[in-house]
Amino acid sequence: MADVPGPLSAFIVGEIRRARGSAGMTQESFGRAAGFSASHVSAVEGATRALTIDFIKGADRALSNGGLFERLATKFGTPSWFLPWLDAERGATQLRYFEPNLIPGLLQVEHYARTVLRTVESLTDDEVEQRVEARMSRQAILTGERRPQFVAVLDEAAIRRTGDGLGGIMAQQVAHLVAMAELPHVHVHVIPIGSGLHIGLSGPFALARSSEGVWVGHLENQLGGDVIDKDDEVATLQARWESVRNEALPRRQSIDLLKEVESHHGPQ
Known part of the structure; x- marks a missing residue:
């Protein structure tokens, strides 16, 4: 697990x-x-x-x-509603993540993950630390022997987020994004703020392709999440993926934008 x-x-x-x-x-x-x-x-x-x-x-x-x-x-460990998706994620040969507001969990650094989890007021300090450790452990799929092709599309607002105490954390987080995006099996694409409204702003989602070629999706909301495995619903998510991917900058231009944002956030 x-x-x-x-x-x-x-x-x-x-x-x-x-x-x-x-x-x-x-x-x-x-x-x-x-x-x-x-x-x-x-x-x-x-x-x-x-x-x-x-x-x-x-x-x-x-x-x-x-x-x-x-x-x-x-x-x-992790909420039960998320466990079926993690089983799909771990066995995937291809992963696609879209996030309009946050950095995907597989690309988060520890300090950023802790800050995000602390916004959930119902979690105790111990539970936050357990979930941070779990999230860091989960990232091993991107560095193991059977690394999936990983493609993430982010909204520029997610990487430019500022606030009290966030400067150093975001600088570290964006630097990590740059390092990960340089890996051959990891692709990070950014949708510029100037793109205006697009279908992805309705919420984050993810897609995973198994070694058998079967796609499943995942949707999160304020109360939990759902694994999507019905053909018509998966097809809808794939169409939305194509839409948000087409809104994003190419890989190299996205890395250049990440580096520009990194310099904006400044040193830790």
Whole structure:
């Protein structure tokens, strides 16, 4: 589970393994009840295969524990509504993100992520730190061996945001965007403020293409988010992607604009 910090993921796997043993279940019998093969169970327990929300839900079913492990993952890792998307994100060969107001989580630096998460008043300080750690861990997909092609379209307003205490954070954040945008598999495109109104201003969205060639989308709102997998709805998101991508500057011009904005924000 890429969204859950390593120690938490290892803790949940360890607790599942102990609960399986206490129930007198072999990996094979546990797998049958959870909906996974014995080899899959062995790989998860041996940390050679990622822990996913589907596996956690299967473990809860097999152990009849009322959803204990899913609650643990949600409480100390990431909201449950986001977990299915993270499974799609982690296995994607192509990722497309559009953000009109913020920097996408996969491109955020730690200080920026912490500042954004602190705007959620219901989160405690510990929960903010847990989610920052989770977000930083999630970014490993962009530097691992199976790196997806990653394309992000941002509105210029997102990179020019200012305010008390934001100057140094935004300078660091935009410098990171420049560094990431120079990588061959990462493309960052900026929609200039002068472009005026466009369809993307209605909200952020993302698209992920699996190794089987299947696209799924993700929509966020103030209360949560949804994975979009119906063909007609995915097609609508793909059409909107083409629209916002066409509003954005080419890759090199976008990097030049990022560098100009970086100098505007000044030193940390």
